[in-house]
Amino acid sequence: MxxxxxxxxxxxxxxxxxxxxxxxxxxxxxxxxxxxxxxxxxxxxxxxxxxxxxxxxxxxxxxxxxxxxxxxxxxxxxxxxxxxxxxxxxxxxxxxxxxxxxxxxxxxxxxxxxxxxxxxxxxxxxxxxxxxxxxxxxxxxxxxxxxxxxxxxxxxxxxxxxxxxxxxxxxxxxxxxxxxxxxxxxxxxxxxxxxxxxxxxxxxxxxxxxxxxxxxxxxxxxxxxxxxxxxxxxxxxxxxxxxxxxxxxxxxxxxxxxxxxxxxxxxxxxxxxxxxxxxxxxxxxxxxxxxxxxLERTNKVPCTGCGYCMPCPQGVDIPGCFSAYNASFALGRMTGMQQYLTASGALTDHPRLITQCVRCGACAKRCPQGIAVPDRLAEARRRLQPRVVEPFFGLVRRLRG
Ligand code: SF4
Ligand code: SF4
Structure with missing residues (x-):
């Protein structure tokens, strides 16, 4: 050492x-x-x-x-x-x-x-x-x-x-x-x-x-x-x-x-x-x-994954969503969406989707990187959870019973 x-x-x-x-x-x-x-x-x-x-x-x-x-x-x-x-x-x-x-x-x-x-x-x-x-x-x-x-x-x-x-x-x-x-x-x-x-x-x-x-x-x-x-x-x-x-x-x-x-x-x-x-x-x-x-071409949100913003009272996995969002630029949109499915538990009985965010702002106050979390989540939602896929999440959850 x-x-x-x-x-x-x-x-x-x-x-x-x-x-x-x-x-x-x-x-x-x-x-x-x-x-x-x-x-x-x-x-x-x-x-x-x-x-x-x-x-x-x-x-x-x-x-x-x-x-x-x-x-x-x-x-x-x-x-x-x-x-x-x-x-x-x-x-x-x-x-x-x-x-x-x-x-x-x-x-x-x-x-x-x-x-x-x-x-x-x-x-x-x-x-x-x-x-x-x-x-x-x-x-x-x-x-x-x-x-x-x-x-x-x-x-x-x-x-x-x-x-x-x-x-x-x-x-x-x-x-x-x-x-x-x-x-x-x-x-x-x-x-x-x-x-x-x-x-x-x-x-x-x-x-x-x-x-x-x-x-x-x-x-x-x-x-x-x-x-x-x-x-x-x-x-x-x-x-x-x-x-x-x-x-x-x-x-x-x-x-x-x-x-x-x-x-x-x-x-x-x-x-x-x-x-x-x-x-x-x-x-x-x-x-x-x-x-x-x-890296700078692809890193859209400077989230370090520190977790200081957690827990979100609505259950959103904030660092997981940002990681998936960044991955969707670095590794391709499909990879990012797959990561988002996992991070958000979108297909489970207890989803933690970006759409559950009520913009209370509690997370942004705790973020040491100064990220405007609700705004950036809204951006991530447009890329990872476009409205067209939402019925699909619900359908899979219903089929899984
Ligand atoms: S602004 Fe949204 S993501 Fe942040 S703590 Fe409130 S509900 Fe959770
Ligand atoms: S506090 Fe900020 S940097 Fe840390 S995980 Fe949350 S959004 Fe990312």
């Missing part, structure tokens, strides 16, 4: 961190503990020493806490979790939420504590007025928090304001080769690093879009430029290209990947081992740029 330094604390952090919100079963609401244990134990064995959780990731803190305690891993792993600022109405809420996180994680301290999805100065001013600065200082002095930072999904201008607003220990940004000028972007990465902040990266593969979700034409571009040839499949996969691109930046301290299977952990660790800063060649960067150009 490659390790990089948190210069503020001197901590050695594995270049690859485990994002725990894609542990097996998470998306269906029940983490499969035995399968999750295999993921975590593989990560530990491969040298990963950073586990990323959040108070709002249903069941994640409790699962990770249980497995870390059961296996005696606490001294081998840096635990991170996050405070949902929107749930803080009074200063007591900081203690209430943080205490619950510690209890679920079965620990007396977290190494990294983040204000979750802090994306505007107004959000920071809200928690600052409730006394978060003094609260964080007390927790750090008492050894309950190691480093205090924030995760971010706003604009570059917002990011700059937030960096100025407080003496952060670290920050976490979305960053990948498709997002160089989106959110904090490359400017934000360099600005934070220039101020001496460790920068943790999330969404290095844009929710899988830069891995298995890359259009075949873009995959072909990368394959043709693969450095290792056929015999080095791991190093040449689209996922490896995406991760290597992020690690190529010396300003990046650690890259989180939401890994849901031991094989995925092993594959990503093999890449992390070799992907040192500034080792990609100009030719390789040019190949990534060409693959990105192909």
């Amino acid at each position: 490659q390790y990089r330094d948190d210069h503020r604390t001197g901590t050695r952090i594995s270049a690859l961190g485990l994002g725990c919100m894609r542990l097996p079963g998470y998306l269906s609401g029940h983490i499969d503990l035995r399968a999750a244990e295999r993921v975590l134990s593989t990560a530990i064995a491969e040298g990963v020493n950073y586990f990323d959780c959040a108070y709002t990731y249903r069941g994640v803190e409790a699962a990770v806490g249980k497995l870390v305690e059961r296996n005696g891993w606490r001294d081998r792993v840096l635990l991170a979790t996050k405070l949902p600022h929107g749930s803080c109405r009074a200063s007591e809420d900081f203690d209430r939420i943080f205490t619950a996180s510690l209890e679920r994680l079965r620990t007396d301290h977290v190494d990294y504590y983040l204000v979750h999805n802090l994306s505007t100065l107004a959000q920071w001013e809200h928690v600052r007025a409730l006394g978060i600065e003094a609260w964080a200082a007390r927790q750090k002095a008492a050894g309950r928090i190691g480093s205090f930072g924030f995760s971010f999904h706003g604009s570059f201008a917002d990011f700059e304001e937030l960096l100025d607003a407080y003496d952060w220990d670290f920050c976490q940004i979305q960053y990948n080769y498709a997002n160089e000028t989106y959110q904090a972007g490359t400017r934000g990465l360099k600005l934070a690093a220039a101020r001496g902040l460790p920068v943790f990266v999330m969404e290095p593969l844009l929710g899988g879009k830069l891995a298995g979700g890359l259009p075949p034409e873009a995959q072909g571009v990368l394959r043709a430029a693969a450095p290792g040839g056929k015999e080095d499949a791991l190093w040449s996969s689209p996922a490896a290209w995406g991760l290597r691109w992020v690690w190529d930046h010396p300003e990046v301290t650690m890259v989180l990947s939401g890994m849901g299977a031991p094989e995925q952990v092993t594959a990503n660790c093999a890449v992390a081992e070799r992907a040192l800063p500034r080792t990609m060649t100009e030719r390789e960067h040019a190949a990534v740029a060409r693959a990105l150009a192909v």
Whole structure:
């Protein structure tokens, strides 16, 4: 495993961190503990020493806490979790939420504590007025928090304001080769690093879009430029290209990947081992740029599949619908429609069709990518569920009884 330094604390952090919100079963609401244990134990064995959780990731803190305690891993792993600022109405809420996180994680301290999805100065001013600065200082002095930072999904201008607003220990940004000028972007990465902040990266593969979700034409571009040839499949996969691109930046301290299977952990660790800063060649960067150009032609909705917008009160599988919509451009309309049939359960007794959306807007408020979800769903409906096919869905459901 490659390790990089948190210069503020001197901590050695594995270049690859485990994002725990894609542990097996998470998306269906029940983490499969035995399968999750295999993921975590593989990560530990491969040298990963950073586990990323959040108070709002249903069941994640409790699962990770249980497995870390059961296996005696606490001294081998840096635990991170996050405070949902929107749930803080009074200063007591900081203690209430943080205490619950510690209890679920079965620990007396977290190494990294983040204000979750802090994306505007107004959000920071809200928690600052409730006394978060003094609260964080007390927790750090008492050894309950190691480093205090924030995760971010706003604009570059917002990011700059937030960096100025407080003496952060670290920050976490979305960053990948498709997002160089989106959110904090490359400017934000360099600005934070220039101020001496460790920068943790999330969404290095844009929710899988830069891995298995890359259009075949873009995959072909990368394959043709693969450095290792056929015999080095791991190093040449689209996922490896995406991760290597992020690690190529010396300003990046650690890259989180939401890994849901031991094989995925092993594959990503093999890449992390070799992907040192500034080792990609100009030719390789040019190949990534060409693959990105192909992706941008087909990626209609910038949904990462994070699931923050879920659950929809009407049962719409929002990320599933957007994934199918994008696939209908990248892989062909029929493929997209087939994916939509599966994601929406269109032919089952419990369909989750786009047409069930009542435009309440709850999802859009929670989307870190700023997607106007109801409008974009309406667009997706026109392509995936044109009115002409609706009687067909009903007919199949009736025939199935
Ligand atoms: S706007 Fe539509 S998709 Fe979004 S939460 Fe409301 S009903 Fe669900
Ligand atoms: S619509 Fe937004 S919140 Fe929902 S899964 Fe996609 S990126 Fe995440």
